[in-house]
Amino acid sequence: MHSRFIGNGEFLLRLDIPLVLSSSSSHSSKSQHLELVLLHIPASMAASKVLVEYAKSSRSSCKICSKNITAGSLRMGFSTKDPRGFDSVRWHHLNCYANSHPLGTVEEIKGFFSLKGSDQESLRKLVAEPTSSQSLDGDNMKEIEESHEMEVKKRKLLGAENKKNLEVKFSLSDVKNKYKDANLPPNWKAFNTIIFNEREEGLHDTEKIAAFDFDGCLANTSVKRIGADAWSLMYASIPEKLQELYNGGYKLVIFTNESNIERWKNKRQQAVDSKIGRLDSFIKLVKVPIQVFIACGLRNGKMESDDPFRKPMTGMWKIFTEHFNSGIALDMDQSFYVGDAAGRTNDHSDADIKFAQAVGLKFYVPEKFFLA
Incomplete structure (x- = not known):
């Protein structure tokens, strides 16, 4: 028995079974093929969303084996809508x-006719002789697991190197009640180009850290809307999920960029009140204590950070681990970071995933973390 995807959202099941065929002289048993349509999937959910192209850079990684996809090589993926309505593509090696996925027909694969003739022929062979019946166990699964372990080790080493190279001197004498000319609420302080909230009751230091971005991850906000009330929950499951983490012994921390506080020199107080007001309202809504760090610094014209605290730079993380968690050694296998800036199609940047990689944390996008 084997199955294959035949297009138009249909799978074909082929059975090799003995059938008794009648003849005028005798009965004989012959192996016959029965082909049945086993499952129907709407075309909009099937091959119509499969894409193929030459990788534009080496930044993407395969969602199956976790290895990098080399620039210029063929990559395949499927497009889905994220909760904000944007297209998000999960890329794979061919x-x-x-x-691991049904291929459909080549006519249903977007981008097929833009490929070189030799690559079109290779893809036609894959469609004609599908390999989806090969299971991801044995040697294949071992290779995937080893690749994942290597990626985790690489992130930890990269994090250690960044911590060694980034020198941030923190002194209580440099902590202020204002951010430049903007007043801060009583429980908020400023140091250099970051703003942070003071410890509140119930916020315990621990080795397990659940870290999050804020805008586009925990809160649905817009750069076009200003004000402490101009936000909504990104996902309805967030309060319950955060409460579970807190009750499970995690310390919750938010690391968020907000360059408007630095940029809006004539409206800085408004920018401060808007950002902090949203964060205070969020913490009140989810009913768990959360440590917050806001990076207010600017990035340079090359879309890279000049400020040591602005993600993907690791200054906020360094300040937190060295001065706001009692020096406790972290359990990096259980700690993680969730953010929406993952460098995907229509993501505004890749600052979150690079931040997680730089400090050695496991990374999740919010729709996977809160909706799984």
Whole structure:
């Protein structure tokens, strides 16, 4: 028995079973093929969303084996809508995709006719002789697991190197009640180009850290809307999820960029009140204590950070681990970071995933973390 995807959202099940065929002289048993349409999936959910293209850079990684996809090489993926309505593509190596997803017909694969003739022929062969029946166990699964372990180790080493190279001197004498000319609420302080909230009751230091971005991750906000009330929950499951983490012994921390506080020199107080007001309202809504760090610094014209605290730079993380968690050694296997800036199609940047990689934390996008 084997199955394959035949297009138009249909899978074909082929059975090799003995059938008794009647003849005028005798009965004989022959192996016959029965082909049945096993499952129907709406075309909009099937191959119509499969894409193929040459990788524009080496930044993407395969969602099956976790290895980088080399610039210029063929990559396949499927497009889905994220909760904000944007298209998000999950890219794979060509063979990794074929081993784990239905291919449909080449006519249904977006971008097929833009490929070189030789690559079109290779893809036609994959469709004609599908490899999806090959299971991801044995040697294949071992390779995937080893690749994942190597990626985690690489992130931890990268995090250690960044901590060694980034020198941030923190002194209580440099902590202020104002951010430049803007007043801060009583429980908020400023140091250099970051703003942070003071410890509140119930916020315990621990080795397990659940870290999050704020805008686009925990809160649905817009740069076009200003004000402490101009936000809504990104996902309805957030309060319950954060309460579970807190009750499970995690310390909750938010690391968020907000360059408007630095940029809006004539409206800085308004920018401060808007950002802090949203954060205070969020913490009150979810009913768990959360440590917050706001990076107010600017990035340079090359879309990279000049400020040591602005993500993906690791200054906020360094300040937190060295001065706001009692010096406790962190359990990096259980700690993690969730953010929406993952460098995907229509993401505004890749600052969150690079921040997580730089400090050695496991990374999740919010829709996977809160909706799984």
